[in-house]
Every structure is written in structure tokens, then in C-alpha cells.
Amino acid sequence: MSWLLQRIDDRLIHGQVVVAWGQRLHPDRLWVADDGAAADPWERDLLAVAAPGIEVRVVSVAAMAAAWAEENLAAGGAFLIVRDLAAALALVEAGAAVARFNLGGLHYAPGKSKVNEYIYLDEADRARARALLARSVALEVQDVPGARVESLAALDPESAPA
């Protein structure tokens, strides 16, 4: 069974992940592939206890790519969370066979423009989105399970490959 959800969300573990998606899909493991969090023991400890009843593994993007195929065959279900499109693209370029990413939350920052209420992108983000789509990785915008799934390319034509 393994991969149930691969999510891009700059809040990493938070309520929508733990409560909304967690209660819907009941993952056994939650992988956070984030170089910054993986390098910080305090942050790893914080994230490890953030999702009661789910085993949390905080690893670098490179380590996630190395573990991808094994996790894909593992018993039980798993979630992946990466912080941004840069990490998502790095993971795919490192060899992880990700079929789709769920875009769940990329908040406003200076230079970013609004795609919808919870997705803001700048030109670098859009270039990464185009690179992922060119590799046939689907990019689906959906914050919670009950919301409508929309393709990023449809919502934001600048993110679509030419």
C-alpha cells in the first residue's frame, strides 16, 4: 500500500495533515523530507510528537529519495510532506518516483502572487512546477480531503509547460 499522499506544505505537520488527511487516510508513517528539520535534533523531536498515533520520520530530501522505493513496497500506508516546490523537484530529480504532489499550503511571501487562498507562487516556484509537470508529475491543488481537486496548471497557466 505505502504512499497515500505526497504533499507540499510550508507548515509541514499541522492540523490539516494530522486531523483532516490523517483521519481520512489513516497513515502508519509520516515522512517529513526537509533538510533544515532533519539537521536540527530539536525540530526533529518536535515533529516526532506532533502526530499522535503516527510514526514520524524526519529525513533529508536525499535520504527520502534513497528510501523511496523501499517505502513504496512497505506494509501499511505513508504520507510524505515537503516544504516547497524546490524540495519536491529535488526529490524527483534524486530519483523518487513520485506520481503526483498535493499542493496543500504555500503561503504568501514578498514577490509571490496569489493562485488561490492558500497557494502563492513566484517565478522560481513556477519554473519548478513546469519542471515537475514536464516529468509527468501531477500537481494537484487541494487543502483538505473534502475540497475539490484542481490542477495547478489549470488554476495558474504560467505554471504549465509551454
Next chain:
Amino acid sequence: MNPRTPALLVMHSDLAAALMRAAEKVYGAVEDVEVLSNEGLSREEMEQAIARRFETWRDGGLVLTDFWGGSCHICGVAAARGHGDVVVVTGLNLPMLLDYLHNRDEYGPLALADRLMRKGRDSVRLHHGQPS
């Protein structure tokens, strides 16, 4: 007498402000309690917004959040990193908030946090059928 233990409510949507409005209906006008919504904020922005409140807290205080594992809780804990006198209490409900208001001048952060945790647990009860 203890100095007043300050508190910041950090919750989803407008829950913190709504809880404060409800508390004021029961307690009366409230001063010195701040609220923060996570609406539209990245994790970094939330952590910074929470940590800014600590600058005026001389002897620590309480960050009161809605549920474990939510961004308000995670960011509260992350912002409190290195602030040993700041305690994060998760699962706030109205009885806990009222207990905080009644006791914030009597207890320091740690003792008050422990009291609120017990108050929260005791406040959840079931009733079915005849009152006993």
C-alpha cells in the same frame, strides 16, 4: 503576590477572539490577554508573531492553543524554544480560559499551566438521562 501571568491565545480561524468574547460574557471585561489567528500565516510568520509577544513578558507566560499537532501548537512550541519560562497549553476550552482569568494573578506560569490542564480534563463530562 505573583505578578500577573500573561497569556496569548493562538488558534485557528477566529476561535481565539470568539473564545475571548464568550469569556467576557461570563467573566466581564478582560484586559491583558492577546489573541492571534493562524489565518494566512506561514509557519515562520506565526513563530515570529508569537515570539514578539514574549518580549514584554518579564517572568514568562502561557501560550494557549487549540489542538495538539495543529500549526498553532507547533508554532507555539517552536516560538517558546529557549524561553524556559513560557509554557504552551494545548486543548484550550472555555472553562480553562475562565479558570485562567480567575487565577492569573495567583500563580506563576508553570503552576497555572498545570492547573489549567487539570481544569480542562475535569471540564469534559458526559450527561445522559436523569441528572444525578
